[in-house]
Amino acid sequence: MNVFPLKFGRLSDGNLLFTYDAGGYFKSGEDFLGRYARDRLDDRDHEYLAQNGHSYVGVDDPSFNAFMYRWANRLYAPVGLDYVILVPTRAAI
Numbered sequence: 001m002n003v004f005p006l007k008f009g010r011l012s013d014g015n016l017l018f019t020y021d022a023g024g025y026f027k028s029g030e031d032f033l034g035r036y037a038r039d040r041l042d043d044r045d046h047e048y049l050a051q052n053g054h055s056y057v058g059v060d061d062p063s064f065n066a067f068m069y070r071w072a073n074r075l076y077a078p079v080g081l082d083y084v085i086l087v088p089t090r091a092a093i
Helices: 030-037 043-051 062-075
Strands: 007-010 016-019 025-028
Touching: 016 030, 025 030, 030 043
Parallel strands: none
Antiparallel strands: 007 016, 016 025
């Protein structure tokens, strides 16, 4: 199992908010951070991450595809219309 690369910041209650580039997030504590940093996640960590779409098995995994879709939408958000193309549908009389 692969975990999406995580970023984290401290919350006012002392816990940590973990996020990744596709916009997913979850709250956890120092213990999880230590296990994550040392690549020593336990079975409970793996189960939580998998059930909530924060990890994937391979590139054909639905969680990976969902991550890539959300990430691409964040990178290439649609913007306002720059021009309009008019297509005539019948000849003028």
